[in-house]
Amino acid sequence: MTTRTDCLARDADDPLAPLRARFDLPAGVIYLDGNSLGARPKTALARAQQVIAQEWGQDLIRSWNTAGWFDLPKRLGDRLAPLLGARAGEVVVTDSTSLNLFKALAAALHMQAEGAGAARRVIVTERANFPTDLYMAQGLADWLARGYSVRLVDSAEELPAAIDADCAVVMLTHVNYRSGYQHDMAALTAHAHAQGALALWDLAHSAGAVPLDLHAAGADLAVGCTYKYLNGGPGAPAFIWVPAHHQAAFRQPLSGWWSHAAPFAMAPAYAPVDGIGRALCGTQPIVSLALVECGLEVFEQTSMAAIRAKSLALTDLFIALVEARCGAHPLGLVTPRAHARRGSQVSFTHPHGYAVMAALIARGVIGDYREPAIMRFGFTPLYTSYAAVWDAVEHLRAILDEQAYDIAASRGAVT
Numbered sequence: 001m002t003t004r005t006d007c008l009a010r011d012a013d014d015p016l017a018p019l020r021a022r023f024d025l026p027a028g029v030i031y032l033d034g035n036s037l038g039a040r041p042k043t044a045l046a047r048a049q050q051v052i053a054q055e056w057g058q059d060l061i062r063s064w065n066t067a068g069w070f071d072l073p074k075r076l077g078d079r080l081a082p083l084l085g086a087r088a089g090e091v092v093v094t095d096s097t098s099l100n101l102f103k104a105l106a107a108a109l110h111m112q113a114e115g116a117g118a119a120r121r122v123i124v125t126e127r128a129n130f131p132t133d134l135y136m137a138q139g140l141a142d143w144l145a146r147g148y149s150v151r152l153v154d155s156a157e158e159l160p161a162a163i164d165a166d167c168a169v170v171m172l173t174h175v176n177y178r179s180g181y182q183h184d185m186a187a188l189t190a191h192a193h194a195q196g197a198l199a200l201w202d203l204a205h206s207a208g209a210v211p212l213d214l215h216a217a218g219a220d221l222a223v224g225c226t227y228k229y230l231n232g233g234p235g236a237p238a239f240i241w242v243p244a245h246h247q248a249a250f251r252q253p254l255s256g257w258w259s260h261a262a263p264f265a266m267a268p269a270y271a272p273v274d275g276i277g278r279a280l281c282g283t284q285p286i287v288s289l290a291l292v293e294c295g296l297e298v299f300e301q302t303s304m305a306a307i308r309a310k311s312l313a314l315t316d317l318f319i320a321l322v323e324a325r326c327g328a329h330p331l332g333l334v335t336p337r338a339h340a341r342r343g344s345q346v347s348f349t350h351p352h353g354y355a356v357m358a359a360l361i362a363r364g365v366i367g368d369y370r371e372p373a374i375m376r377f378g379f380t381p382l383y384t385s386y387a388a389v390w391d392a393v394e395h396l397r398a399i400l401d402e403q404a405y406d407i408a409a410s411r412g413a414v415t
């Protein structure tokens with residue numbers, strides 16, 4: 001049976017432990033919600049100060065050139081690319097994940113309509129996908145009309161059969177936000193291609209959480225968040241990946257001037273720029289965008305292989321300790337035990353999941369709650385220690401043993 005002393009010994013041996021000092025976390029908090037909003041890199045404060053006081057305050061509009069504001073979406077994209085298995089010139093950091101999904105989905109449907117897949121009108125995805133992904137797909141299909149529709153499948157096992165001769169694009173979230181289930185990206189992409197469909201991957205819970213190799217997997221398009229595992233800051237712009245071999249055929253309907261071949265020619269006619277720039281739309285929130293770099297700098301101090309090794313060790317430890325120490329309580333493990341099928345979070349159901357999570361948060365153990373009855377715990381190897389996992393489980397054990405939670409507690413707008 002693992003003891004707290006064992007956990008401290010593992011922390012002393014942990015090659016990632018020094019990186020915790022790169023983050024500002026409040027004392028007394030065990031933060032297990034970096035899958036929803038990553039912690040703040042210490043450098044973000046000075047970077048925000050620099051952008052606001054110097055670049056905006058002193059240099060004013062000259063900063064579009066002198067501070068590199070205009071190129072920032074591409075510069076950040078190039079810096080993020082290695083974490084995705086993408087290449088330079090294939091990623092931009094811009095807009096929200098929802099908007100990038102819209103652009104990528106529309107472009108995928110357009111590619112099919114212009115090619116051999118002209119008769120294909122179905123977007124295949126999972127009912128358990130994050131709702132905005134479903135809403136954006138439904139909105140696009142309804143708006144296009146002309147027979148476009150969304151097909152929802154109820155389990156990973158049903159996916160292959162649902163990807164048929166009508167399917168234009170398979171749009172999947174690589175790691176499920178609720179269960180932590182990780183799809184086999186390469187196998188599903190290969191299956192989609194064999195059926196004549198394109199594969200669009202949402203990496204919201206994968207980027208910075210699990211090793212990714214979009215090129216090796218043969219993926220067609222991808223999007224994802226920077227404010228979760230990548231520590232970009234609340235509401236930080238998202239990313240979109242268009243591999244070089246699809247860029248010429250990539251046409252998206254949000255054809256704003258930042259995607260124009262010559263934005264400052266101020267020409268009345270639209271002409272998309274060559275390359276990844278055609279995935280852009282309009283002017284970006286520069287203060288927020290600039291902070292994304294602070295998170296990426298921390299990732300450059302280590303490797304996704306090291307992060308993954310610790311992530312699996314943390315999630316294995318959490319599962320083992322919960323099962324050993326809280327085994328008398330009605331907790332149900334939702335997240336797969338198989339490493340290959342697991343992201344960097346662990347979810348447990350409990351009949352009073354919301355109330356138990358509220359009690360944990362009141363004690364400084366911050367996870368979150370997702371319907372139905374799921375307590376979600378995110379494990380971010382850059383700043384989570386083994387001892388913190390032990391302490392979190394001890395709080396959970398005490399709350400459950402003492403029934404120290406309020407079933408009647410009211411809920412905040414954001415759970």
Ligand SMILES: *Cc1c(COP(=O)(O)O)cnc(C)c1O
Nearest residue numbers: 096097098130132173177202204
């Ligand atoms: C977090 C998340 C989003 C968030 O989309 P926003 O446009 O940033 O609100 C989208 N999709 C998935 C799968 C997510 O996990």
